[in-house]
Amino acid sequence: MIDEKFDAIVVGAGLAGNAAALTMAKRGVKVLQLERGEYSGSKNVQSAILSADLLEELIPDFRDDAPLERNLVEQRFWMMNDRSHIGLGYRFDAKRPTRYTVIRAHFDKWFSSKVKQAGAAVLCQTTATELARNRRGCVIGVRTDRQDGIIHADVVVLADGANGLLGARAGFRKAPKPDQVALAVKETHILPRKVVEDRLNLKGDGGVVIEAGGVIARGMTGIGFIYANKECISLGVACLLSELQKTGEIPYQLLDSFKRHPSIARLIDGSDVRDYSAHLIPKRGDKPAPRLRRSGWVAVGDAASLDGIVDFDSPSIAMISGRVAAEAVSGLKLRGDLTRAGGLSLYNKMLQMTLRESKKYEDMPGLLHADPQSFSLTYPQLVLKAMKNFTRGTPEADKSILRILPSPWSRTGGEPFRVPRVLR
Amino acid sequence: MHNVVCIKQVPDSAQIRVHPVTNTIMRQGVPTIINPYDLFALEAALELRDKFGGEITVVTMGPPSAEDSLRKALTFGAERAVLLTDRCFAGADTLATTYALATAIRKIGKDYGQPDLIFTGKQTIDGDTAQVGPGIAKRLQVMQLTYVVKIGALDLTARTIEAERRSEGGVQVLRTRLPCLITMLEATNQIRRGAMADALRAARAPIVKWSAQDAGVEDISKCGLKGSPTVVKRVFAPSARADKATLVEPSEEPAQALIDTIFKHQPKLEADLAALAGNV
Ligand SMILES: Cc1cc2nc3c(=O)[nH]c(=O)nc-3n(C[C@H](O)[C@H](O)[C@H](O)COP(=O)(O)OP(=O)(O)OC[C@H]3O[C@@H](n4cnc5c(N)ncnc54)[C@H](O)[C@@H]3O)c2cc1C
Numbered sequence: 108m109i110d111e112k113f114d115a116i117v118v119g120a121g122l123a124g125n126a127a128a129l130t131m132a133k134r135g136v137k138v139l140q141l142e143r144g145e146y147s148g149s150k151n152v153q154s155a156i157l158s159a160d161l162l163e164e165l166i167p168d169f170r171d172d173a174p175l176e177r178n179l180v181e182q183r184f185w186m187m188n189d190r191s192h193i194g195l196g197y198r199f200d201a202k203r204p205t206r207y208t209v210i211r212a213h214f215d216k217w218f219s220s221k222v223k224q225a226g227a228a229v230l231c232q233t234t235a236t237e238l239a240r241n242r243r244g245c246v247i248g249v250r251t252d253r254q255d256g257i258i259h260a261d262v263v264v265l266a267d268g269a270n271g272l273l274g275a276r277a278g279f280r281k282a283p284k285p286d287q288v289a290l291a292v293k294e295t296h297i298l299p300r301k302v303v304e305d306r307l308n309l310k311g312d313g314g315v316v317i318e319a320g321g322v323i324a325r326g327m328t329g330i331g332f333i334y335a336n337k338e339c340i341s342l343g344v345a346c347l348l349s350e351l352q353k354t355g356e357i358p359y360q361l362l363d364s365f366k367r368h369p370s371i372a373r374l375i376d377g378s379d380v381r382d383y384s385a386h387l388i389p390k391r392g393d394k395p396a397p398r399l400r401r402s403g404w405v406a407v408g409d410a411a412s413l414d415g416i417v418d419f420d421s422p423s424i425a426m427i428s429g430r431v432a433a434e435a436v437s438g439l440k441l442r443g444d445l446t447r448a449g450g451l452s453l454y455n456k457m458l459q460m461t462l463r464e465s466k467k468y469e470d471m472p473g474l475l476h477a478d479p480q481s482f483s484l485t486y487p488q489l490v491l492k493a494m495k496n497f498t499r500g501t502p503e504a505d506k507s508i509l510r511i512l513p514s515p516w517s518r519t520g521g522e523p524f525r526v527p528r529v530l531r
Numbered sequence: 532m533h534n535v536v537c538i539k540q541v542p543d544s545a546q547i548r549v550h551p552v553t554n555t556i557m558r559q560g561v562p563t564i565i566n567p568y569d570l571f572a573l574e575a576a577l578e579l580r581d582k583f584g585g586e587i588t589v590v591t592m593g594p595p596s597a598e599d600s601l602r603k604a605l606t607f608g609a610e611r612a613v614l615l616t617d618r619c620f621a622g623a624d625t626l627a628t629t630y631a632l633a634t635a636i637r638k639i640g641k642d643y644g645q646p647d648l649i650f651t652g653k654q655t656i657d658g659d660t661a662q663v664g665p666g667i668a669k670r671l672q673v674m675q676l677t678y679v680v681k682i683g684a685l686d687l688t689a690r691t692i693e694a695e696r697r698s699e700g701g702v703q704v705l706r707t708r709l710p711c712l713i714t715m716l717e718a719t720n721q722i723r724r725g726a727m728a729d730a731l732r733a734a735r736a737p738i739v740k741w742s743a744q745d746a747g748v749e750d751i752s753k754c755g756l757k758g759s760p761t762v763v764k765r766v767f768a769p770s771a772r773a774d775k776a777t778l779v780e781p782s783e784e785p786a787q788a789l790i791d792t793i794f795k796h797q798p799k800l801e802a803d804l805a806a807l808a809g810n811v
Contacts, residue, residue, distance in 0.1 A: 109727055139731075146599075149562065228734040232606075233727075254726040 109258050113139045114440055116249055116260040117227075118235040118273060120147035122155075123408020124266030125218045126165060126429030132225035134437035139258060140227050141251060143234035147222075148215025152295060152382035154334040154341040155214070156316060158423050159205050165430065166221055174213040176336040177314025178204030185370065187321040187331065192370045208314045208334050210295075210341075238263060238277045238404065246403030249273075262436050263404045266429060269387035271410040279404070283412065286349035289388040292358040293332075293343025294366075296378035300338050306374050307335050319365075331365050333374065340375055342366070345388060358385060405432045405454050431458045532585035532687060534576045535636055535646040536609065537667070538569040540593050540600040541657040565600045568652025570722040571715040575682055576650050577608050577723065583687065586610040588639055588646075592620055592631050598738050605733035606725040612736070613639060617743040622756030625658070629666030630753045635746040636671060648692070649712040653678060664714035674711040680719050 117128045120142035128140045144150040156179065162169045180199060185192040223229050235249040239257055248259035265274050269288065274280045298306075307315050319331035329346035344358075344365045351358065362383075365371060389412040408425035435454040542561045565573075576587050589604040591597050592615040601612035615635050623631065640646055649668070654661035661677075668675035676694045680702065683693035690709040695702050697716055725733070743754055752758060777796065782788045794801040 109731065111731070145562070228731065230730050230734050233730060251727065253724065253730055256727040258727065 108255060111258075112248075113137050113228075113258065113260040115139070115262045115264055115436055116141065116235075116258060117264040117266055118249060119266035119268055119408075119410070120144075120219055120222075120229065120231070121151070121215065121266060121268055121408060121425065122218075123410070123425040123429035124264070125215065125222050126426040127264050127266060127407055127433040128222045128227045128229070129165060129218075129225050130430050130433030131437055132222060132227040134433075134441075136433075136437050136440050138227035139260065140222065140229045141233045141235050141249070142219075142229065142231045144231060146216055146231050147219030147229075148212045149231075151211040151215055152384045153211045153293065153386065154208055154295075154336055155211055156206050156208055156334070157214075157426075159203075159207060161423050161426055162207075165426070172217070173209075174217050175207040175209055177208045177309070177312050179206040179208065179316060180309075180313040181315040183315060183317040185317060185319040185321075185331075187319050187368065187370070189322060190369055192319070192321075192368075208316070208336055210336060210339075235267070235273055238273055240277070240403075244402075246277075261403070261440075264429075264432060264436070265404060265406040265410045266408050267410050269389050269409040269412075271406070271412075274404075274406055274410060280406070280412070283387075283389060284349075285352055286347055287389065287412075288348050289330075289345045290348050290351060290358055290385060291343050291345035291388055292362045292383070292385045293341060294362065294383050295381040296340045296342065296375045297338060297381055298340060298375070298378045302377075303335055303338065303340060307340075309335060312337075329361070331371075333371070339381070340378070342371065342375070359383070405436070407432045427461055428458055431461050532579065532583050532647040533644040534579060534585070534587050534648045534650065535639055536569070536573050536576050536587060536589045536604070536650045537632055537636075537663070538573065538589055538591050538600060538604055538652075539566045539655050539657075540564070540591065540597040541566045541655055544656050563596070563599065565603060566652055566655045566657075568654060568656070568715065568717055570652075571717060571719050572650035572652050572713070573604060573607060573609065574720045574722045575679075575713070575715055576648070578720065579648070579682065579685065580608075583685065585647075586643070588613060588643055590615065590632065590635055590639065592616070592623070592628060592635070594621075601738050602733050602736075605736055606730050607722060608725050608729045611643065611739065613739045613741060615741050615746055617741075617754075619743050619751050619754045619757075622759060623754065624759035624761035625660050625662040625666055626760060627754055627756075627758035628663055629670055630758060631743070631746070631748065632663070633667050633670035634748050635741060636667065638741070638745075638747045645710070647687070647690075647709045647711075649673070649710070651712070651714050653714050653716050661714070664712060668712035671710075671712070674707040674709075675713075676705060676707060676711060677714045678716050679713050680716050682713070 114137040115131055117124045117131075117138060117140040120128070120140055124140060124142070125147060128138050132138045154176070159178075162173070166173070181196060183194055183196045185194045219229060233256075234252045236252050236256075237250040238246050239248040239250055239259070241247050246263050248257060249263055250257050265271065265279075267273050269283075271280060275282050304310065309315060315335050317333040319333070329344050329350070331342070331344045333340060333342040342365075344361050346356075346358070346361065350356075366375065387409075389409055407428040411428060432454050435457055540563045543564045546561050573587075573589065579585075580587055587609040588611045589601055589609045590613040591601060593600075595614075595616055597616070598614055601614055605612055613635065615631060620627075620631055636646065636649060649671070651664035651667070653664075655663075665675055665677060676692075676696055678697045679694045680697050681695040683695065683704070685692050687709075691706055692709060692711055693704065693706045694713065695704055697703075743751060748754060777792060779785075779788050779792050
């Protein structure tokens with residue numbers, strides 16, 4: 108057994124785990140982080156959009172060396188039919204970039220180097236297999252797959268992603284049901300930089316994200332997404348697991364027919380496909396959220412299925428929750444209260460508060476991260492949803508949406524002036 | 532005993548792609564690993580340490596990011612890691628690499644005790660030369676055993692070592708005296724999974740970093756690009772073969788079916804053979 112004891116053990120080095128480990132380490136908490144992959148990001152082939160404000164709060168000088176791909180200058184929303192689409196676009200001229208696309212494998216690795224610099228001990232290729240508990244049921248550490256692998260800590264931060272096996276195994280949360288998780292399958296298509304920019308009408312480091320709704324593939328409803336990176340286009344589809352079960356569709360075949368859609372095919376023509384991957388997205392909708400903390404542990408990011416606790420459909424929620432939990436733990440440590448059971452209820456309160464304020468992150472909510480219903484919307488509903496998305500963020504958005512909205516659309520949702528506000 | 536293991540951080544060749552348009556190797560985003568052959572060397576050193584006691588120092592010459600590989604080596608259980616990193620080392624061929632490594636190993640000997648054995652992998656997967664191990668041995672004027680598959684009797688008092696070496700047509704059993712450099716062949720052992728204590732230590736241990744000067748390099752002109760007579764003329768991807776495999780359906784006369792298929796695809800061959808048969 109290892110004699111050494113840590114203030115906190117963070118299980119998982121994804122967005123949530125890294126945000127938590129970094130925040131705690133910076134505040135003098137003695138942190139051990141465990142990651143089962145070879146390095147942070149090694150299992151991740153996604154692209155993501157991250158909020159500049161949020162990154163700046165975590166790492167003020169991130170622009171110096173973070174592997175950022177493009178800064179978003181445009182959002183498009185496509186309503187797909189079998190062989191055609193109708194598109195809405197919102198182009199903004201951000202003088203100071205507010206959102207960046209990143210390739211997670213690169214970004215997470217860089218993020219992790221910051222965690223190490225801040226003083227956390229980061230062990231990769233180490234899987235936490237079980238929570239260690241005392242007789243009263245309090246979590247006192249974790250067991251790992253290494254020899255002599257029990258390590259003790261005052262708090263265990265569960266950041267082990269959407270499967271959240273550790274919490275499930277300990278009975279802290281139920282495994283999500285098929286209608287509470289969406290399965291996203293995606294691919295990376297390598298193309299020369301110039302081709303990416305020409306096909307998507309981009310200049311310099313400007314970036315675009317396209318979300319597609321409607322009949323994404325073979326008559327099934329779901330969400331399709333396309334992100335432009337520097338030298339690749341990353342695209343995928345997401346459907347509720349229950350929907351897949353019902354129709355018997357095979358995810359990669361859905362992706363395949365999405366790719367053959369004429370609107371998509373021309374974007375990726377001649378590309379070299381790099382990775383294919385599948386990932387779960389928790390979608391609890393308005394169902395009660397799992398408990399976020401108990402004595403000796405907190406859950407953050409996808410492991411906490413946070414999307415259900417507030418009306419908040421931001422993809423940044425993983426990082427926000429990691430940071431907030433870390434602040435709660437650091438606060439307790441400062442007061443010398445870390446070992447007091449129940450002290451972590453602070454986290455719930457702080458999280459609710461932060462999320463309520465977090466509109467300031469100018470997040471792009473994105474259909475992918477919205478409630479499960481948006482996976483099977485009708486066209487008029489999709490239009491409204493799209494407008495709701497567009498009108499978040501920058502203040503001039505409200506005005507510009509009116510300019511791009513042709514009159515026939517107003518019939519679908521009533522008077523266009525009021526639509527966005529009504530929906531909020 | 533004190534053993535030194537030389538490792539190299541290499542791009543994971545299984546994941547390297549050639550750019551579809553420009554035909555250049557795409558290094559960006561390709562994960563790096565410890566050269567797989569070096570892991571056989573490291574495990575061999577670890578096994579000896581477990582049996583005879585002592586310490587293992589791993590050393591690498593590379594960019595600052597090679598620290599990742601050294602940390603991983605510590606996770607497996609090595610005691611100490613030395614990173615040889617300096618701009619002037621960049622662009623080194625095997626001649627310049629062996630110069631830098633041999634110099635560093637001399638310094639390791641001075642600082643941490645003279646090594647009994649020096650290990651390298653048979654070769655690296657990004658250079659494939661198999662010259663670095665022998666080059667170091669030559670420069671340090673120690674014995675060398677290459678392509679070793681198994682280490683046999685080691686006598687620390689008589690200062691001798693026995694090893695099995697694969698050669699064309701068989702296995703040689705050789706004995707030589709210490710100190711000695713060994714290059715390990717693949718599939719001779721399997722790298723262990725480090726215990727928790729090793730992993731924890733590795734995550735926090737300081738890595739010894741030496742510049743050329745720190746390592747005691749006297750002649751900078753023998754390092755890096757300057758010290759490298761080898762020139763890479765051109766890199767290209769071999770073009771893919773366009774022929775497709777054809778499946779021959781099972782039939783009563785498999786030989787005939789096979790020949791028919793071959794002739795169908797190579798009509799000229801049939802004519803040529805017929806002409807030949809006519810001549811006989
Ligand atoms: C298609 C798609 C697009 C998305 N787009 C965006 C976006 O644009 N912006 C955005 O912010 N978010 C986006 N997300 C969401 C984002 O990926 C997740 O919210 C985020 O990754 C969750 O972070 P996490 O740290 O909770 O989990 P993860 O990133 O899944 O990390 C969990 C980590 O824990 C490790 N782990 C698991 N179990 C163990 C164990 N037992 N022991 C040790 N380690 C373990 C895993 O290896 C992994 O590294 C997207 C998701 C999908 C699927």
